[in-house]
Amino acid sequence: MRSKLLTGDSAKKNFIYQFGYQFVILVIPLIVSPYLTRTLGSRALGIYTYTYSIAYYFVIVAMLGISKHGQRIVAARKRDLLKLRRTVWSLTTLHIIVSIAVFVVYLLYALLLSRSERNVVLAQGIYVFSAVIDFTWLFQGLEKFKTVVIRNTIVKVLECICIFLFVKSPDDLVIYTIIMSLSTCIGFIIVLPQMISTIKPIKFTISDVMEHIKPMLVLFVAAVAATLYTIFNKTLLGILSDVTDVAFYEYSNKIITIPRTFIVVISTVLFPKACKMAASGKFNEMGKLLRQSLIVNYFIGFGSVFGLLAVDDLLAIEYYGSEFAICGDIISAMSPLILIIGLGEIMRSQFIYPLKMDKAMVWILFFNAGINLVLSSILIPRMGVFGAVIGTIVAEIFGLIIELYICRRYIKLRDFIRMGIPFLCTGIVMCVAIRLISPALPQNLSSLIIEIIVGAIIYIVISFLYCYFAIDEAKQIILSNVRKLKEKMVRK
Incomplete structure (x- = not known):
């Protein structure tokens, strides 16, 4: 029997789900940002942004181009359930191995190399770990945006509430970093049971894994290049200014x-x-x-x-x-x-x-x-x-x-x-x-x-x-x- 998840929502429904979510993430920053600029101030927020930019580089490596490649290959193979299961689990295995290795390297960086604001850098480690369990690409490839939207909406609302409850001054920078990182991680955990129950695990060969490496590496290099002129500006500002x-x-x-x-x-x-x-x-x-x-x-x-x-x-x-x-x-x-x-x-x-x-x-x-x-x-x-x-x-x-x-x-x-x-x-x-x-x-x-x-x-x-x-x-x-x-x- 063909799983309901494999039948994507219509483009119209997906637009509604996505625009609904965009409304949520539009309203929440409108509420939270003025509060943060007045409580944490420019210096604490600058430290958060700078350390986040460093953590983001590790996340890019951990994702290894899976976002675009995963979406593309799932969209192309979703009509064949057996092939889809092999594809998803071979991709998932490769992704988990790479992302765990990257997380370990980040911890070594945080403990051995970071000299200032180490607690903030360590708190950003939760965000880096979240890459291990990020399977957003699967639901997007299946055109099931409802799952992603509901998850993200719940997480954003809880994130907003926690910021108002626990962030009161520049001294709460570590708490703020934990809230932001943990909310991302929890968001991915929420949809794990649905992913596992719908796309049931299946045996696959090493060749199933190997077919993904080349296209993922190409897209990974593209992601690195894109990062160099988006996030890297924040890093440069932190270094040169x-x-x-x-x-x-x-x-x-x-x-x-x-x-x-x-x-x-x-x-x-x-x-x-x-x-x-x-x-x-x-x-x-x-x-x-x-x-x-x-x-x-x-x-x-x-x-x-x-x-x-x-x-x-x-x-x-x-x-x-x-x-x-x-x-x-x-x-x-x-x-x-x-x-x-x-x-x-x-x-x-x-x-x-x-x-x-x-x-x-x-x-x-x-x-x-x-x-x-x-x-x-x-x-x-x-x-x-x-x-x-x-x-x-x-x-x-x-x-x-x-x-x-x-x-x-x-x-x-x-x-x-x-x-x-x-x-x-x-x-x-x-x-x-x-x-x-x-x-x-x-x-x-x-x-x-x-x-x-x-x-x-x-x-x-x-x-x-x-x-x-x-x-x-x-x-x-x-x-x-x-x-x-x-x-x-x-x-x-």
Whole structure:
């Protein structure tokens, strides 16, 4: 009998689950971050971020490229239960061996090499251990996002409660680190019974394990390269600048990450679907899927970029407090990354990885990492946080240009630019409108909320009208949903 888990949820349901979860992780940081900036302060948060960046390198090695490879191969083999079981358990065995070895190395580093904040470094070890039991790739490959979403939601809520209960001052940094690391670990433990009971253990051969090593190593190298120009900036700031700069960079990035996560949802949900299309040779459908995703990315990206440019200074002070006022300028400088990284993520998840162009992606990521490393190393000692921001933006732009070149058979550069122009213009209109009303309002939280609401209404209304009248496919989707809503109201 075919397990229910092997029948993936529809793309629509997966979008609902993922957007529901993104709402949760959007709201919780909105509540927790202002509390943390006022209780722990910039120095303690800088230490946490710096030590986390070190721990993250070990997690990348522990995962050994299994996230993308696992999703891809599970999506391709889920129709054959016997083959799927062998695949999952051979992958799992390899993963556990590697991740336990990495955890042991991390403990040796924490005990023998780390000279400052050793307790914080040891507490981050719980996070490194969580990689041993991270089987998120399985549920994502099976397109069962409900399991992952429910788990993550429960964990995030408990994490939030614990922070308010136990973190009261900078002296509670170790407690905060334990809460963050333990919540990740518990989240993975929750779904272990479901994974084991559904994909029952089966005998496999050494050749079953060996087939995964090469593709995983390629994706691992890609993950390392990607890490070099994301997390590595925080490490460089900790080495070349001050830990407070690490905190300013991290908490500015948290604001940028909020809208970016919605774009990542699109990529995460559609990745297994793109893999199935690629395996079936449905390249025209892949191109259509890419164009739809780009429209959504432009809508979210330009709206977020110009929205943040309009309210940056007031947002930083009201949200994080006066100690983090500099975050307003950093947020403005970082805001283009929402759009640039989102576009790159869509290209990778819907074409480059599904078409197994992993080696090309590795070269792109290392090229980007090299640009970022050189620029950041030169600019951080002179410009601090802004040097890291410039390095990242330049690297991401170069990477996106190369990815567009790789995908040129499926989407033309002219069409790529043309689709974004209406949302660019709408974003500018929104930003100008907010800037015009801002001087008439007092500089407080109420004014910030008013500015956000006014800007959102302007942007959404104009974008909706454009999509309805200029994009036939969008019009059909809107009319279809309106009809369904009317039918539901009639039935009631």
